Amino acid sequence: MNNLSEKQIIILKTIHVNQKVKKSALQQLTDFSSTAIDNNLVVLKKEGLLERKGTKGGLWILHYIYPKVGE
Numbered sequence: 001m002n003n004l005s006e007k008q009i010i011i012l013k014t015i016h017v018n019q020k021v022k023k024s025a026l027q028q029l030t031d032f033s034s035t036a037i038d039n040n041l042v043v044l045k046k047e048g049l050l051e052r053k054g055t056k057g058g059l060w061i062l063h064y065i066y067p068k069v070g071e
Contacts, residue, residue, distance in 0.1 A: 007032060008040050012049065012062065019059045
């Protein structure tokens with residue numbers, strides 16, 4: 001996760017807390033614009049760190065191990 005921007009890390013942490021979070025909720029929780037959310041999700045998907053399963057009522061699949069506190 002060293003190559004990720006601060007926004008991308010915040011997005012991943014937010015999704016880690018709630019994998020069913022919608023993009024509109026991500027926007028509110030992170031205080032990022034919808035364009036910033038969309039652009040960063042594209043990068044995270046391209047890097048293979050994130051995947052969306054389903055549409056309405058779907059969930060985000062994280063493809064990394066979230067470090068424990070203190071690591």
